[in-house]
Amino acid sequence: MPAGTIIRGIGGFYYVASEDGSIVECKARGIFRKDMITPLTGDRVIFSMIDPVRKKGSIDKIEERSTVLVRPAVANVNQIVTVIAAKSPEPDLMLVDKLLVTAQEKGIRTIVCINKTDLDEKDNIAQLRRAYAIAGYDVIETNKQETDGFNELKSLLKGHVTVLAGQSGVGKSTLLNRIMDTLVMKTGELSDRLNRGKHTTRSVELLRLEEGGFVVDTPGFSSFELSGITHPELKYFYPEFAEYIHDCRFKGCSHINEPDCGVKRAVEDRQIDGGRYDRYVELHALLKLEEESKYK
Numbered sequence: 001m002p003a004g005t006i007i008r009g010i011g012g013f014y015y016v017a018s019e020d021g022s023i024v025e026c027k028a029r030g031i032f033r034k035d036m037i038t039p040l041t042g043d044r045v046i047f048s049m050i051d052p053v054r055k056k057g058s059i060d061k062i063e064e065r066s067t068v069l070v071r072p073a074v075a076n077v078n079q080i081v082t083v084i085a086a087k088s089p090e091p092d093l094m095l096v097d098k099l100l101v102t103a104q105e106k107g108i109r110t111i112v113c114i115n116k117t118d119l120d121e122k123d124n125i126a127q128l129r130r131a132y133a134i135a136g137y138d139v140i141e142t143n144k145q146e147t148d149g150f151n152e153l154k155s156l157l158k159g160h161v162t163v164l165a166g167q168s169g170v171g172k173s174t175l176l177n178r179i180m181d182t183l184v185m186k187t188g189e190l191s192d193r194l195n196r197g198k199h200t201t202r203s204v205e206l207l208r209l210e211e212g213g214f215v216v217d218t219p220g221f222s223s224f225e226l227s228g229i230t231h232p233e234l235k236y237f238y239p240e241f242a243e244y245i246h247d248c249r250f251k252g253c254s255h256i257n258e259p260d261c262g263v264k265r266a267v268e269d270r271q272i273d274g275g276r277y278d279r280y281v282e283l284h285a286l287l288k289l290e291e292e293s294k295y296k
């Protein structure tokens with residue numbers, strides 16, 4: 001039976017990008033409803049072809065999901081590109097860090113893309129790059145005119161299911177349009193794309209890349225909540241802390257108020273970005289407050 005990936009779901013129909021390159025409109029079998037399983041965009045499925053001419057089928061099996069993102073609701077994402085604008089809008093780095101923490105918790109690789117580098121005046125880019133590079137993230141610089149960074153980004157997308165995320169207005173859709181112009185299959189999906197304006201509700205959509213893999217655009221968010229991470233766990237999702245925790249005097253050190261803390265020392269020595277650390281402290285306090293109000 002053929003296999004494929006759900007690229008979009010609308011009103012009970014699931015569009016499956018089949019491994020042979022075609023798009024098949026599928027319904028899910030009743031058995032899923034009974035088991036309370038709803039197919040999700042990004043799901044890898046096995047389907048049967050019911051009408052090969054009209055390309056209609058039925059989903060028989062949903063493969064186990066490696067990851068599940070809630071916002072956007074997509075399964076099997078294994079890479080997130082967090083887009084930051086050098087300027088306009090001013091970067092909301094708390095939002096960026098929350099995204100990175102979430103990805104880290106889900107075991108999803110993250111790339112930081114500093115976009116609109118043409119607008120940088122105060123050398124913001126170098127600072128941003130350093131903050132995230134020393135945290136261990138791949139950092140790319142792009143703007144809508146240059147090509148080197150863009151090509152680097154394209155090559156990183158190959159074979160992955162990637163979500164473009166970030167604040168509203170940072171340039172995600174602009175990047176995606178460029179990617180599609182150069183990479184997306186110019187077949188069935190093209191007409192799909194041209195028709196998109198007709199849909200009033202824009203559901204999440206996976207765009208298939210010619211070289212393998214999928215990309216998902218997301219509407220920008222103004223806020224983003226961490227879900228399921230408690231304040232004592234937060235420190236585990238800052239990869240740059242790891243190499244300094246052995247220097248902490250206390251075993252369960254939260255790297256906030258404890259004396260003789262390796263992480264705080266690394267911040268002083270500028271081996272960990274001070275801004276990232278300050279936001280960690282802020283986020284830690286925020287999570288603690290939320291938890292306390294929940295259990296009162």
Ligand SMILES: Nc1nc2c(ncn2[C@@H]2O[C@H](COP(=O)(O)OP(=O)(O)OP(=O)(O)O)[C@@H](O)[C@H]2O)c(=O)[nH]1
Binds near residue numbers: 116117174220
């Ligand atoms: N100067 C400059 N402007 C850019 C660049 N990339 C995008 N823009 C502009 O920034 C604005 C927002 O771009 P979008 O691509 O719509 O941003 P977005 O991240 O998709 O925004 P949302 O969909 O609201 O989340 C548009 O006017 C773009 O033309 C860039 O590299 N340099």
Ligand SMILES: [Mg+2]
Binds near residue numbers: 173217220
């Ligand atoms: Mg957009």
Ligand SMILES: [Zn+2]
Binds near residue numbers: 253258
């Ligand atoms: Zn410590």
